[in-house]
Amino acid sequence: MELFPWPWCLYMLLLLVLLPALVLLLELQRHPTPRTSAPGTGTRLPPGPWRLPVIGSLHHLLATNDPRLVHRALADLARRWDAPVMYLRLGELHFAVVSSADAAREVVREHDANFATRAVTATVAATVGDKVGIVLSPHGATWRRLRRICAAELLSARRVRSFRPVREHEAARLAAAVAGAATGDGRRLVVNVSELASRFVSDTVLRAIMGERFRWRDEFVAALEKAMARGAEFGAADLFPSSRLLRAVNYGAVRESMALNAKLFELVDRAIDQCRERKAGLDAQDGDCLLDVLLRLQEHDDDPDCPLPMATVKAVILDMFGTGSSTTSTTIQWAMLELMKNPKVMRKVQLEIRHAMGCRSRVTEDDLINLKYLKLVIKETLRLHPATSVLFPKASQECCKVLGYDVPKGMLMIMNAWAINRDPKYWDDAEVFKPERFEGSTVDFRGTDFQFLPFGAGRRMCPGMTLAHANIELALATLLYHFDWQLPPGVAPEVVDMAEKFGVDVHPKRNVYLCPVIVVTLETES
Numbered sequence: 001m002e003l004f005p006w007p008w009c010l011y012m013l014l015l016l017v018l019l020p021a022l023v024l025l026l027e028l029q030r031h032p033t034p035r036t037s038a039p040g041t042g043t044r045l046p047p048g049p050w051r052l053p054v055i056g057s058l059h060h061l062l063a064t065n066d067p068r069l070v071h072r073a074l075a076d077l078a079r080r081w082d083a084p085v086m087y088l089r090l091g092e093l094h095f096a097v098v099s100s101a102d103a104a105r106e107v108v109r110e111h112d113a114n115f116a117t118r119a120v121t122a123t124v125a126a127t128v129g130d131k132v133g134i135v136l137s138p139h140g141a142t143w144r145r146l147r148r149i150c151a152a153e154l155l156s157a158r159r160v161r162s163f164r165p166v167r168e169h170e171a172a173r174l175a176a177a178v179a180g181a182a183t184g185d186g187r188r189l190v191v192n193v194s195e196l197a198s199r200f201v202s203d204t205v206l207r208a209i210m211g212e213r214f215r216w217r218d219e220f221v222a223a224l225e226k227a228m229a230r231g232a233e234f235g236a237a238d239l240f241p242s243s244r245l246l247r248a249v250n251y252g253a254v255r256e257s258m259a260l261n262a263k264l265f266e267l268v269d270r271a272i273d274q275c276r277e278r279k280a281g282l283d284a285q286d287g288d289c290l291l292d293v294l295l296r297l298q299e300h301d302d303d304p305d306c307p308l309p310m311a312t313v314k315a316v317i318l319d320m321f322g323t324g325s326s327t328t329s330t331t332i333q334w335a336m337l338e339l340m341k342n343p344k345v346m347r348k349v350q351l352e353i354r355h356a357m358g359c360r361s362r363v364t365e366d367d368l369i370n371l372k373y374l375k376l377v378i379k380e381t382l383r384l385h386p387a388t389s390v391l392f393p394k395a396s397q398e399c400c401k402v403l404g405y406d407v408p409k410g411m412l413m414i415m416n417a418w419a420i421n422r423d424p425k426y427w428d429d430a431e432v433f434k435p436e437r438f439e440g441s442t443v444d445f446r447g448t449d450f451q452f453l454p455f456g457a458g459r460r461m462c463p464g465m466t467l468a469h470a471n472i473e474l475a476l477a478t479l480l481y482h483f484d485w486q487l488p489p490g491v492a493p494e495v496v497d498m499a500e501k502f503g504v505d506v507h508p509k510r511n512v513y514l515c516p517v518i519v520v521t522l523e524t525e526s
Contacts, residue, residue, distance in 0.1 A: 046096055046405040048087035049077060056089030058239070069502050071389035075099060075419035085402050091239030094411045095393070096402065099419040101426060101451040103403050107413065108450070108458040111402070113139070115394040116459050119412050121238040123250060124231055127257040131265070133315030135323065135392075139459070145306045146316055149297070151463055154208060154290045154320060160466045164365050166207045167470060171478045172362055174200040175522050178483060182516040190488050193479075194511040197332040198325070200475055205324045208467070209317060210275050211289035220267045224322055227260040232503040268314040291317060320464075322504075327387035328468045330507040332475050334385040335377060337512060338433045339480075340487055341496040345435060346480075349373050353481045354520070361522060363478045365470075371477065376435035378472055379452075382421075382445055384433060386454035387462065389418035389506040394460065417453045418506070426451035483516040 049060040064073040074097050078086050084100030098104055107115060116139035120128075128136065134150060137143040153159060174196060181191040202221050206214045214220060230253075237243070237250035275291045288296075294313045301308045339346040352373045357363065368374070393412045400407050407413065422430045427437070443449045445465065447457035455462040462468075479485075487493065499509035 043406045043408060044404075046085045046087040046402070046407075047081050047083045049081060051089050054091070056091060058090050061088075061090070069500055069506075071416055071418035071502065071506060074390065074414070074416050075422075078416070078419060085405055087405075091236075092242060093239060094408075096396075096405075096407045096411055096413045098402070098413065098415045099423075101420055101423060104415055104420055104453060104457065105450040106402055107415070108447075111400045112458040114397050114400050115413050117395050117397060118460065119393045119395040121234060122241040122247070123233070123235065123238055123254055123257065126254045127231075127261055128315075131261070131311045131315050133312060133317075133319040135319045136315075141306045142312075145303070145308075146312070147463060149293065150290065150316065150320060153288070153293045155463050155467055157466055160470055163204075163208045163467075163470075167204055167474050168362075168364055170200055170204045170207070171474050172522070173203075174475060175362075175478050175482050178479070178516050179518055179522055182483070182518055190513045190515050192511050193336055193514050194329075194333050194508065197336075197475065198329045201325045201329040201332070201471055202321075204471055205321055205328075205467075209289060209320055210271050210291045212274070212278055214271055215274060216267055216270055220264075220271075220321075221325075223260060223263050223267065224318070225326070227257070227264060228322060228326060228504045230257050230260065264318055265311075265314050268317050271317065272314075290320065323462065324464050324467060326507075327462075327505045328471050330505045331378075331381060331385065331387060331468070331472050333508050333512050335381040335472070335476055336479070336485070336514065337496055337498060337508065338381055338384070339377070340485065340514065341493050341498070342433055343493055345377065345433070346485070349377050350480050350484075353477055357481055357520075359520070361520070363474065363481050365474060368473055368477055371473075373435065374473065374477060374480075376438045378469070378476070379438045379445065380433055380435040382454035383427075383452060384421070384431075385506065386417045386421055387468070387505055388454075388456070389416070389502075391415040391417055391453075391456050392460075415453070415456070417456065420451060420453055423451060482518065482520045482522060484519050486515040486517065488513055488515060 049057045051057050052059060060077060061067050061073055064076045067073050074086075077088070078084070078097060078099040084098070085103040086097040086099065088095040088097055098107060118136060118138075120136055124136075134143065134146040137146060177196055177199070178191055182189055198221065202217055203213055206217060206220075233253075235250060235253065237246040237253075240246050271291065272295065275289070275295070279292065294308070294316060298308045298310055298313050339349070352371055356370055357367055360367070391414070393414050396407050396409055396411045396413060399409050421427075424430045443452050445452055445454050447453065447455065447461045450457065455465040455468075487496065497508070497510060500506050501509040
């Protein structure tokens with residue numbers, strides 16, 4: 001203590017804290033932010049929290065109840081500043097955050113083309129390079145061609161109906177897997193609903209994409225989950241993309257992401273080889289799957305303006321599987337949690353399903369037509385737990401106005417679907433799970449009712465909602481028809497764990513474990 005008196009220690013501590021900030025400031029001064037990030041004095045920006053030098057509004061975001069849950073943090077700030085469209089500066093990046101149906105309606109109806117190109121973080125851009133599919137492709141001829149192919153071969157209502165035998169077969173396997181875990185010596189056994197739902201959706205989507213079950217499905221799913229979790233992260237290098245110092249510090253994370261991406265592309269190579277083996281075999285199917293079509297177009301590509309290289313084919317397969325599996329599985333999990341939390345709703349939907357089914361031993365999609373209350377349960381689940389709570393950021397291509405405020409060229413627009421779906425202006429008891437609110441209502445999730453946007457809206461809305469809804473509906477009907485569900489010992493409905501984890505989708509923080517009791521015996525598979 002004599003060698004290091006406390007004032008000297010304090011000065012050293014302050015130096016250690018401030019030196020990195022000083023280095024960063026000097027670095028940023030050598031690389032000024034783009035002109036579009038510093039609007040002129042005549043610009044009327046949307047309201048938002050006050051800003052500090054360098055970091056902008058970042059401290060406000062970090063001071064919210066849980067900054068890791070970005071959808072809640074943004075909604076909290078928008079409420080505090082009474083800003084249906086809010087301006088945030090985070091480091092070098094400038095955002096317009098849309099949190100109301102009125103603002104969303106204006107963005108989609110008047111400025112859809114202006115916000116049709118998605119923005120990516122510096123880390124994601126460095127990771128994927130030119131290997132982009134339909135999700136990250138900029139708006140233009142290539143994106144339109146890819147979307148047209150995917151819609152025609154996988155996501156159209158006609159193609160979704162053609163996959164019905166696949167869904168029904170996988171739903172029967174799902175029920176058998178639950179029944180296998182539920183049988184035993186009479187003890188109250190617990191099953192991992194999260195894992196079973198993920199397996200059902202993965203196999204269903206992969207069979208639709210590549211025509212059969214993928215041999216390396218578990219390895220593929222695990223790698224994709226890691227890649228999506230990494231892609232949803234937002235670090236200092238993403239907030240200050242012009243800083244060479246932060247890019248160097250972030251290189252380790254980029255290298256890990258690139259290794260994950262390479263692993264996924266190698267697994268897609270295996271899927272392509274398996275697909276070609278199937279087509280060459282005696283049991284090749286008459287109909288082409290999405291992968292068949294993409295490979296044929298790639299091999300005989302005669303469109304010089306919109307080429308289809310093999311890297312793009314692989315990226316499209318990753319996009320279709322990633323966006324088509326994770327969000328659907330997450331919705332099934334949230335629906336089961338909400339039903340366990342609301343026993344009266346659970347009883348009502350099960351009575352409807354069992355009355356419609358009679359005593360049949362397997363659920364088919366013909367049985368779903370008149371299940372009106374189940375459809376309301378799914379809608380209410382999507383309202384409270386939208387598939388993607390914060391939609392992918394989009395870059396403004398030109399200056400425009402939203403609710404009278406200026407959005408300069410280059411500003412990023414974020415639509416907080418979670419906040420919009422819970423807006424008390426449009427929803428009574430907005431935080432309460434109440435499927436009856438949709439009874440007799442024409443409000444739907446197809447992007448024209450702007451108070452309810454679980455799949456987004458406009459030309460970049462999720463094109464796979466028909467396929468997702470078909471998978472969710474059949475999976476829930478199967479689980480609720482064959483089994484009664486109980487909470488694990490010691491857990492009451494009012495304390496069901498509804499904790500969230502933010503990512504590309506907002507999923508339950510912990511796996512969903514429930515106790516099934518067989519009520520309707522399943523048909524034995526031959």
